[in-house]
Amino acid sequence: MPRVMNVQGHVAKLRAFWRRERRLPGYGEMLGLFGYRSRNAVFGVLKRLEELGFLERKSGRAVATVRLTGSLRLLGAIQAGFPSPAEEELADTLSLDELLIRRPEATFMLTVQGDSMIAAGIMPGDMVLVEKGGTPKPNDIVVAQVDDEWTLKYYRKDQEGVRLDPANPKYKPIRPKRSLLIGGIVKAVIRKYG
Amino acid sequence: MPRVMNVQGHVAKLRAFWRRERRLPGYGEMLGLFGYRSRNAVFGVLKRLEELGFLERKSGRAVATVRLTGSLRLLGAIQAGFPSPAEEELADTLSLDELLIRRPEATFMLTVQGDSMIAAGIMPGDMVLVEKGGTPKPNDIVVAQVDDEWTLKYYRKDQEGVRLDPANPKYKPIRPKRSLLIGGIVKAVIRKYG
DNA sequence: ATAATAACTGGACAACTGTACAGTTACAAG
DNA sequence: CTTGTAACTGTACAGTTGTCCAGTTATTAT
Known part of the structure; x- marks a missing residue:
């Protein structure tokens, strides 16, 4: 019955922001970025993104996880070729450091x-x-x-x-x-x- | 004539913190980390680290650069072997994403x-x-x-x-x-x- | 059309951040 | 031992962040 939050779109915007700035936007910046008028709406988004594993809270502060900051999208085998742009967007991102460096x-x-x-x-x-x-x-x-x-x-x-x-x-x-x-x-x- | 700031040690501490937490410590945390009693001392450290290229300020907020967050230390050729632990500490760090991914x-x-x-x-x-x-x-x-x-x-x-x-x-x-x-x-x- | 419910608005407050300023302290070069 | 200078301390203030609460809107299953 209720309406739904556009998580997909928010994540895309955060990824784009991260690529440009190498950081998460602040509350104020997210207001504009997402098109809200209440900072509390941003608070709600952050809470949701945390549940979904895009963010973590460390000492009360949002920290982006690899799902958000990873600069690389992982596809399958070469034989499978490139998926459609829509499918590409859904591909999970990862970071090479995360992938290759354990210690x-x-x-x-x-x-x-x-x-x-x-x-x-x-x-x-x-x-x-x-x-x-x-x-x-x-x-x-x-x-x-x-x-x-x-x-x-x-x-x-x-x-x-x-x-x-x-x-x-x-x-x-x-x-x-x-x-x-x-x-x-x-x-x-x-x-x-x- | 004046005394000198222990930049080397501060950078090492920040790198260690980043490895543990995947973020920069806040002002309060740096106070403890560096062993200062005045937040303004931390402010000074940040200013210095920015000059040296370890940090950037984006919309008034400190953002760590790859020199600080890179999880990989770059040595020379294999023939040169491994340097002493002290020299290792000085080796500049980089991130594989930074190194390999342009777009x-x-x-x-x-x-x-x-x-x-x-x-x-x-x-x-x-x-x-x-x-x-x-x-x-x-x-x-x-x-x-x-x-x-x-x-x-x-x-x-x-x-x-x-x-x-x-x-x-x-x-x-x-x-x-x-x-x-x-x-x-x-x-x-x-x-x-x- | 109605009702249930998540998504939002707006306002409030304590905690923290960025920055400034005036003063104190340690140090090393003369 | 003096003294110049950067490193620090302590205090202050405006702006931002994290969080809460009470109320308003939009959406969608019935």
Whole structure:
């Protein structure tokens, strides 16, 4: 029986505002943005958006969640192609940081030089996200310091002990002689074009 | 002659707070955080941090910049290895969204199926960031609809016209017969482990 | 057409924010 | 040890925010 709030439209406006300003609008700004005349209407919208998971309240202040601020829309497989503009709008947004970084205080980005991991799809110039301080499992790709030199290799074990394998037949597996230090485990590979 | 403000320490505290709460602390919270007794001291800190590019003021309100909120610390090449913890703290932070997405409203993420671009370092299961609505240059990787089927290919031209090349000798170049629709240009490739 | 109900309006208040100003304190270079 | 200077303290005030309440409108299922 009652009328319904235009949540869809409000979210779209907030996303657009966030893209422009990298912040949430204040109460006053939302008044204009949504076309209300009462700040209390804005209060109602915020409460609703919180229920729906677009916002969080932290110490009494609205904080946008990734659903609102994520700059990326996730579609399915390439074979499915691009949906209609209407469907695109509905696609949930996410942030790459959220997606790829689990422990921000331990995660670093390094640049790859050389082609020793090329069969693993890691090419020179690519960037790798490395998380420090875990223990690698076999077949993890690690950044390791072997005998005073830093390299990117597969971490593997056999009867003789730890072996660091390249992903390129041109290079040979490495066996640490004097020292082996695992700097971190590769959690993601990123290649940027253009 | 005068004493100096501990900017370094304040930034570290703000970054830690941001990681915990995904927002900036308010005046009151900063009081405790920095150990001041006067809110005006906080005001001074904010002014200083704005000069240094850690903050921006938008409609009279402090907004954190990527230097403060970026969840990723950027190091150099792998050969250089990991710096000391002290140097790590100094490493500038960035956000992957900032780094990879230029036009958020036109950028989508799709999942790759099949190995047709494997020589370009794009493997099945990888994610690609696709930007809609530009005109592709030769050797760009594009998501295209050829004769009613969506694929990922190199965009190239020769005497006969547009040719879509795979990066895998197992497959043949495609020449659009009935129709060709460029969905978007691949701006980045992302592979996530674990 | 009626009635039920969520969406809104308008007004109020305490808490907090942005900013200013006048004064005090620590420090480091001479 | 002096002294200039930035860093701080304390206080003040206007504007904004979070929240509440009582009342008014629009919508839609009956």
